[in-house]
Amino acid sequence: MKQDFQAIWVYLATTPLLGLTVTLIAYQVGTWIHERLGRNPLLNPVLFAVVAIVLTLKLTGTAYGTYFDGAQFVHFLLGPATVALAVPLYRQLSVLRRSWASIIAAVVAGSLTAAVTAVGFAWALGASRETLMSLAPKSVTTPIAMGIAEQIGGLPSLTAVLVILTGILGAAFGTWILDRIRVGSPAARGLALGVASHGIGTARALQESEVTGAFSGLAMGLNGLATALLLPLLVALLS
Amino acid sequence: MLSNLTLLLLCQLAGEVLARLLGLPLPGPVVGMALLFGGLVARRRMPVGLEETAHGLLRHLALLFVPAGVGVTLYLPLIADEWLPISFSLLASTAATIAVTAAVMRALAPRRSSDG
Numbered sequence: 001m002k003q004d005f006q007a008i009w010v011y012l013a014t015t016p017l018l019g020l021t022v023t024l025i026a027y028q029v030g031t032w033i034h035e036r037l038g039r040n041p042l043l044n045p046v047l048f049a050v051v052a053i054v055l056t057l058k059l060t061g062t063a064y065g066t067y068f069d070g071a072q073f074v075h076f077l078l079g080p081a082t083v084a085l086a087v088p089l090y091r092q093l094s095v096l097r098r099s100w101a102s103i104i105a106a107v108v109a110g111s112l113t114a115a116v117t118a119v120g121f122a123w124a125l126g127a128s129r130e131t132l133m134s135l136a137p138k139s140v141t142t143p144i145a146m147g148i149a150e151q152i153g154g155l156p157s158l159t160a161v162l163v164i165l166t167g168i169l170g171a172a173f174g175t176w177i178l179d180r181i182r183v184g185s186p187a188a189r190g191l192a193l194g195v196a197s198h199g200i201g202t203a204r205a206l207q208e209s210e211v212t213g214a215f216s217g218l219a220m221g222l223n224g225l226a227t228a229l230l231l232p233l234l235v236a237l238l239s
Numbered sequence: 240m241l242s243n244l245t246l247l248l249l250c251q252l253a254g255e256v257l258a259r260l261l262g263l264p265l266p267g268p269v270v271g272m273a274l275l276f277g278g279l280v281a282r283r284r285m286p287v288g289l290e291e292t293a294h295g296l297l298r299h300l301a302l303l304f305v306p307a308g309v310g311v312t313l314y315l316p317l318i319a320d321e322w323l324p325i326s327f328s329l330l331a332s333t334a335a336t337i338a339v340t341a342a343v344m345r346a347l348a349p350r351r352s353s354d355g
Contacts, residue, residue: 019306027302046301050308057312064312071306078303080247080296082268083254086275087293093280102347110340118332125324131317135328139336142304147266157310158317162329164308169333177334183341187348192341196333199300219340225273228265 013062019070026052039207044168044200050161078143082224085141089221092214103191107219110195111226114139115234133235134158137227138166141198144224152235163198170197171204190215195223243292250275 012018030048037043057067068075089096096103118135127135133154137145142163149159174193183189186209193201194216202220206213254271257263263270279285311318318325 023305024302027305044301046304046308049302049305050311053305053309054312057309064310067309068306071309074303075306077296078307079251079268079271080244081300081303082266083247083250083271083275084293084296086250086272086279087285087290088297089272089276090279090285099348102344105347106340106344109343110336113339114332114336117335118328121331122321122324122328125327127321127324127328128317131321131325135325135332138329139333142307144266144269146307147269151266155314157307158314160304160307161311161314162325164304166329166333169329170337173334174337177337178341181338181341183345185345185348188341188344191344192337195340196336203301221272224269225265228269 013066016070016073019067020073021070022053022056022067023049023071023074026056042168042172044164044171046164046200047168050164078146082141082143085221085224088214088217092218095214096218099187103218103222106188106191107195107222108226108230110192110219111139111223111230114196114223115227115231129153130155131158135162136231136235138162139170139196139198140224140227141220144228148228148231151232164200167197167200170201174201174204175208186211187215191219194219198223243286243289246286246289247271247275247292247296250278 026049027045029052030043030045033048034040034043034045053067056062057064115136118138119132122132122135130153133152134149134156136152136154137148137159140148140163142160145159145163146156148154149156170193174197175189178189178192183192189208190205190212193205193212197204198220202213202216205216250271251268252271253274254269255267257274258265258267258270
């Protein structure tokens with residue numbers, strides 16, 4: 001019996017099926033817990049899934065590469081999903097036409113603030129160059145952030161983790177900060193959440209109102225474009 | 240459904256090719272997003288079913304982050320070494336970004352009575 005299980009394990013460990021299934025199960029359990037506990041932003045399903053899978057890999061002595069052989073099928077969808085962001089962006093076309101100048105100014109200011117303060121604070125506290133370059137695109141939605149990190153000499157998978165942590169922080173404390181500085185307009189609140197904490201911030205903004213959520217989604221897409229254009233230039237100028 | 244998925248992949252493919260040919264400082268999928276956005280604006284209407292396909296992909300956007308996030312397992316020693324600059328930078332920078340973006344938008348946006 002034990003031998004049977006061992007033979008099955010040896011077989012499964014070499015197919016992509018296991019990594020793929022583990023990813024979907026961990027995420028769904030994370031979503032279930034998140035919803036059960038009142039959608040607490042600190043209990044993010046992504047954070048839960050990542051911690052659960054890392055622990056599983058450590059306990060079974062599985063290498064990340066073996067896991068990724070299966071999980072890459074999920075990972076691949078980030079490409080078409082990024083392209084699909086054009087659809088919600090297009091839905092906000094009339095808003096974009098009406099106040100495009102102030103939206104662009106706010107997004108560019110936020111994009112520069114995110115990159116400069118992230119690198120500045122970490123540099124002042126003695127972070128390595130690889131860490132600095134991985135931190136720089138941390139407010140941008142993951143697929144874009146990973147591409148930027150690769151380009152400027154960061155570690156894309158470290159960036160992915162930092163992006164997710166940034167999203168969770170922004171969703172947890174963003175609305176509190178906006179209340180403290182007395183920003184009431186849904187447009188300004190949505191833009192701030194979307195620029196600072198991408199998709200996870202957008203999910204939080206949608207809980208406030210549909211307008212806040214729409215502006216947040218718009219800001220997420222525009223910030224991706226702005227940072228992808230500005231950050232490599234900024235790095236080239238400074239180094 | 241299938242034709243819209245093909246459209247998304249074609250945009251991504253065109254994006255990858257364009258980014259490399261022109262040496263653009265942008266990831267291929269981002270160029271693909273810009274191409275699709277430009278196409279939608281030029282065409283002035285959404286292809287049938289594209290909304291549903293995009294919605295289906297974006298509804299579970301968070302799931303797609305998981306495999307890359309698990310990559311943290313490769314960087315645990317680095318994060319343990321630099322936990323202070325990393326955590327302080329994430330907290331302070333996220334707060335600053337939210338405050339600056341909201342303040343600029345509040346200062347510049349056309350005022351409307353409904354904005355409160």
